[in-house]
Amino acid sequence: xxxxxxxxxxxxxxxxxxxxxxxxxxxxxxxxxxxxxxxxxxxxxxxxxxxxxxxxxxxxxxxxxxxxxxxxxxxxxxxxxxxxxxxxxxxxxxxxxxxxxxxxxxxxxxxxxxxxxxxxxxxxxxxxxxxxxxxxxxxxxxxxxxxxxxxxxxxxxxxxxxxxxxxxxxxxxxxxxxxxxxxxxxxxxxxxxxxxxxxxxxxxxxxxxxxxxxxxxxxxxxxxxxxxxxxxxxxx
Amino acid sequence: xxxxxxxxxxxxxxxxxxxxxxxxxxxxxxxxxxxxxxxxxxxxxxxxxxxxxxxxxxxxxxxxxxxxxxxxxxxxxxxxxxxxxxxxxxxxxxxxxxxxxxxxxxxxxxxxxxxxxxxxxxxxxxxxxxxxxxxxxxxxxxxxxxxxxxxxxxxxxxxxxxxxxxxxxxxxxxxxxxxxxxxxxxxxxxxxxxxxxxxxxxxxxxxxxxxxxxxxxxxxxxxxxxxxxxxxxxxx
Amino acid sequence: xxxxxxxxxxxxxxxxxxxxxxxxxxxxxxxxxxxxxxxxxxxxxxxxxxxxxxxxxxxxxxxxxxxxxxxxxxxxxxxxxxxxxxxxxxxxxxxxxxxxxxxxxxxxxxxxxxxxxxxxxxxxxxxxxxxxxxxxxxxxxxxxxxxxxxxxxxxxxxxxxxxxxxxxxxxxxxxxxxxxxxxxxxxxxxxxxxxxxxxxxxxxxxxxxxxxxxxxxxxxxxxxxxxxxxxxxxxx
Amino acid sequence: xxxxxxxxxxxxxxxxxxxxxxxxxxxxxxxxxxxxxxxxxxxxxxxxxxxxxxxxxxxxxxxxxxxxxxxxxxxxxxxxxxxxxxxxxxxxxxxxxxxxxxxxxxxxxxxxxxxxxxxxxxxxxxxxxxxxxxxxxxxxxxxxxxxxxxxxxxxxxxxxxxxxxxxxxxxxxxxxxxxxxxxxxxxxxxxxxxxxxxxxxxxxxxxxxxxxxxxxxxxxxxxxxxxxxxxxxxxx
Numbered sequence: 001x002x003x004x005x006x007x008x009x010x011x012x013x014x015x016x017x018x019x020x021x022x023x024x025x026x027x028x029x030x031x032x033x034x035x036x037x038x039x040x041x042x043x044x045x046x047x048x049x050x051x052x053x054x055x056x057x058x059x060x061x062x063x064x065x066x067x068x069x070x071x072x073x074x075x076x077x078x079x080x081x082x083x084x085x086x087x088x089x090x091x092x093x094x095x096x097x098x099x100x101x102x103x104x105x106x107x108x109x110x111x112x113x114x115x116x117x118x119x120x121x122x123x124x125x126x127x128x129x130x131x132x133x134x135x136x137x138x139x140x141x142x143x144x145x146x147x148x149x150x151x152x153x154x155x156x157x158x159x160x161x162x163x164x165x166x167x168x169x170x171x172x173x174x175x176x177x178x179x180x181x182x183x184x185x186x187x188x189x190x191x192x193x194x195x196x197x198x199x200x201x202x203x204x205x206x207x208x209x210x211x212x213x214x215x216x217x218x219x220x221x222x223x224x225x226x227x228x229x230x231x232x233x234x235x236x
Numbered sequence: 237x238x239x240x241x242x243x244x245x246x247x248x249x250x251x252x253x254x255x256x257x258x259x260x261x262x263x264x265x266x267x268x269x270x271x272x273x274x275x276x277x278x279x280x281x282x283x284x285x286x287x288x289x290x291x292x293x294x295x296x297x298x299x300x301x302x303x304x305x306x307x308x309x310x311x312x313x314x315x316x317x318x319x320x321x322x323x324x325x326x327x328x329x330x331x332x333x334x335x336x337x338x339x340x341x342x343x344x345x346x347x348x349x350x351x352x353x354x355x356x357x358x359x360x361x362x363x364x365x366x367x368x369x370x371x372x373x374x375x376x377x378x379x380x381x382x383x384x385x386x387x388x389x390x391x392x393x394x395x396x397x398x399x400x401x402x403x404x405x406x407x408x409x410x411x412x413x414x415x416x417x418x419x420x421x422x423x424x425x426x427x428x429x430x431x432x433x434x435x436x437x438x439x440x441x442x443x444x445x446x447x448x449x450x451x452x453x454x455x456x457x458x459x460x461x462x463x464x465x466x467x468x469x470x471x472x
Numbered sequence: 473x474x475x476x477x478x479x480x481x482x483x484x485x486x487x488x489x490x491x492x493x494x495x496x497x498x499x500x501x502x503x504x505x506x507x508x509x510x511x512x513x514x515x516x517x518x519x520x521x522x523x524x525x526x527x528x529x530x531x532x533x534x535x536x537x538x539x540x541x542x543x544x545x546x547x548x549x550x551x552x553x554x555x556x557x558x559x560x561x562x563x564x565x566x567x568x569x570x571x572x573x574x575x576x577x578x579x580x581x582x583x584x585x586x587x588x589x590x591x592x593x594x595x596x597x598x599x600x601x602x603x604x605x606x607x608x609x610x611x612x613x614x615x616x617x618x619x620x621x622x623x624x625x626x627x628x629x630x631x632x633x634x635x636x637x638x639x640x641x642x643x644x645x646x647x648x649x650x651x652x653x654x655x656x657x658x659x660x661x662x663x664x665x666x667x668x669x670x671x672x673x674x675x676x677x678x679x680x681x682x683x684x685x686x687x688x689x690x691x692x693x694x695x696x697x698x699x700x701x702x703x704x705x706x707x708x
Numbered sequence: 709x710x711x712x713x714x715x716x717x718x719x720x721x722x723x724x725x726x727x728x729x730x731x732x733x734x735x736x737x738x739x740x741x742x743x744x745x746x747x748x749x750x751x752x753x754x755x756x757x758x759x760x761x762x763x764x765x766x767x768x769x770x771x772x773x774x775x776x777x778x779x780x781x782x783x784x785x786x787x788x789x790x791x792x793x794x795x796x797x798x799x800x801x802x803x804x805x806x807x808x809x810x811x812x813x814x815x816x817x818x819x820x821x822x823x824x825x826x827x828x829x830x831x832x833x834x835x836x837x838x839x840x841x842x843x844x845x846x847x848x849x850x851x852x853x854x855x856x857x858x859x860x861x862x863x864x865x866x867x868x869x870x871x872x873x874x875x876x877x878x879x880x881x882x883x884x885x886x887x888x889x890x891x892x893x894x895x896x897x898x899x900x901x902x903x904x905x906x907x908x909x910x911x912x913x914x915x916x917x918x919x920x921x922x923x924x925x926x927x928x929x930x931x932x933x934x935x936x937x938x939x940x941x942x943x944x
Binding site for chain 1: 844
């Protein structure tokens with residue numbers, strides 16, 4: 001794979017637009033109480049259509065350790081799909097390698113989000129998938145939210161765990177064991193929506209199970225709800 | 237039923253006033269933490285007094301998939317009581333058919349609200365009514381908050397489940413199984429109040445039951461509290 | 473008891489200052505998540521020093537059914553200590569009779585607050601006192617937060633239940649069974665602080681007990697913490 | 709130990725800068741829902757490099773009983789490391805003696821934070837350490853969050869309990885039994901971050917354990933995560 005060492009002129013406008021979107025979308029994470037302090041990160045792929053295999057694509061992500069008060073489009077950093085810094089004054093988020101792995105191996109994915117949102121992470125700590133007992137889960141996730149393997153930061157094992165788990169599921173969210181959720185989408189906004197909905201269903205199913213057992217939804221109803229929401233209706 | 241295909245001149249002012257109210261009332265849903273992302277919807281009936289059977293009434297509702305930051309009176313859409321779009325640039329909420337069914341079959345209802353608020357939806361996922369163990373529940377709901385049937389979006393089964401459940405209860409809220417609460421009121425504001433109070437009692441009774449069994453309130457006390465609040469006092 | 477039918481000129485300035493304080497203090501109730509919608513009320517006594525038995529004192533309270541967005545000093549109402557309206561355009565809160573009873577029977581009390589805050593109300597629904605297992609509880613409450621009787625609105629039974637329970641306790645908060653907390657203080661601000669701290673300890677002890685049994689604090693430590701906080705230090 | 713009775717001219721600029729930082733950092737406590745009312749306090753050490761044993765160092769802290777709306781740099785008070793007031797119009801926080809003890813006995817510590825944050829205090833009330841079952845806990849705390857002894861305010865026992873517990877742990881947070889968390893850092897900002905993360909992990913592990921047993925993380929993985937985060941990467 002040969003990757004750029006600076007943003008090509010042909011991608012300048014697309015990169016700048018992605019920086020604006022990614023910076024603005026970070027505000028959704030504290031707004032919906034998915035993060036504390038500087039935790040959490042949103043990225044978006046910038047496609048280089050001149051290289052159809054995607055190897056020249058870039059990603060825009062939050063730098064490491066930045067307060068949510070200081071997130072501006074200018075502060076965002078640009079990396080190649082190996083996670084190497086291409087543009088920016090600060091180090092990329094320490095989770096950049098996992099985002100980059102997802103973009104390399106899932107060409108349809110245009111946005112990735114990672115948080116340690118409380119309820120999703122609580123299921124992840126038990127290594128337990130969230131059962132599909134809500135119609136909004138059937139709509140958005142098409143079934144349970146699956147658990148990915150325990151993986152240590154520093155090599156490709158987190159990225160590989162995300163990709164392998166998501167490939168065998170309709171869910172755009174995976175709960176990495178003892179760690180927290182990663183979500184994907186066609187763009188950064190869709191991945192943020194999946195992160196918000198993942199925490200919402202994690203919390204609601206948790207609360208429901210605290211006082212008994214939620215009623216299951218039959219598989220054919222899950223299928224028809226998912227099909228309608230994704231294909232017919234498109235949005236709530 | 238013959239319904240208008242555009243807003244009649246005689247209803248212009250009433251429709252515009254309803255759009256203002258409905259847009260403003262949507263802000264109450266995130267304010268009281270009943271919704272995330274674009275979930276939830278408020279509607280209000282606009283009566284056409286020239287057609288006393290109500291068949292020419294309209295409803296004003298939020299369009300589908302709009303961020304709470306972008307809700308303005310102008311963005312609201314108008315539908316007839318079959319749920320068909322009469323005025324507006326966007327598709328009506330995918331829950332419009334359920335709202336419309338309620339307006340068609342409950343002529344006294346002037347406002348409907350639907351959310352997936354966490355605690356109410358958690359009771360709904362277990363298919364369990366909320367017992368009346370708080371004086372504020374007796375005031376507002378006159379007894380338990382009932383559960384409606386499991387119903388799939390796409391035909392009248394959600395609307396029918398709401399109406400049949402509410403007709404046999406004093407409660408202005410119903411918990412649709414595996415789905416979430418629908419609430420009604422004499423206008424949109426009253427339905428929003430019922431949605432706020434439904435989540436409040438769902439949360440408080442949940443928390444109470446986590447550490448034991450709440451004490452019941454005798455039926456005659458529930459009746460006298462409800463009667464006083466609804467008929468004598470009117471509001472808190 | 474002979475009571476004024478309008479605000480006496482000698483109390484004009486004191487009443488107006490109390491209206492300002494009471495209006496401003498209402499903002500603390502949603503700020504600390506003690507209330508939803510229009511629930512909750514704060515009152516303050518205005519002493520008429522010319523009538524030392526207190527029978528000419530007044531109280532300032534929120535009117536019934538007012539949104540927290542619309543609370544201004546001018547909107548506050550003035551009642552005598554029988555709860556009868558002395559000044560104001562709207563009906564006083566339906567809880568005014570309970571506030572008035574407390575002022576009539578506890579001359580040292582200058583402020584009263586009532587909420588349905590979630591965790592305190594959850595203990596109240598079980599009729600269970602909150603055990604004193606936190607040093608901040610020993611500081612503020614000097615022991616457990618006690619439970620008052622089940623009482624129906626409409627006569628003096630709520631006020632009497634509050635007063636009888638608080639007289640046999642050091643706590644400035646009482647949990648009225650199936651209803652919610654009432655708190656008192658030397659002025660409205662102190663009663664609001666007690667309402668905030670009551671919910672805080674109700675929540676923290678609830679959470680602690682969810683996973684086991686909190687460790688008790690020995691009675692002599694409770695006494696010395698309470699004594700120091702109330703008499704030596706005065707505030708945190 | 710001989711300590712200053714006023715701020716030495718040589719420390720003026722450093723003290724004023726610390727007042728600005730400490731005042732601003734207090735806003736993080738309500739922002740992340742660690743405190744209610746006037747609870748909680750942040751302090752920072754001001755080093756007097758002319759006295760290398762640290763005995764002339766000062767600390768900047770919030771005064772007692774100040775509303776979070778009224779916290780300004782000017783309102784902050786300065787104490788010596790015995791906790792005696794050196795500069796300021798109000799009494800220092802009643803927890804100043806505990807902060808001062810930590811600074812006297814842990815020369816590497818530059819910031820201290822104390823809160824009664826709900827979930828951390830709930831673990832403290834049971835006298836139970838928080839097990840290390842999240843990768844973010846391994847990163848930040850390098851193992852469990854330990855419990856310190858029950859100690860009464862008024863002498864050095866709180867400070868001594870904090871220091872003895874933290875010396876035998878990698879954690880920058882200690883849960884003082886029946887009381888609440890104290891956290892330390894190289895400066896006030898780092899101690900605030902530790903307070904925020906302590907509540908976050910206390911909440912997440914609590915929620916996880918409500919429905920089962922979180923999976924343990926092997927000691928060698930805890931060690932490698934902690935080492936990477938503290939030494940290699942430095943921040944998220």
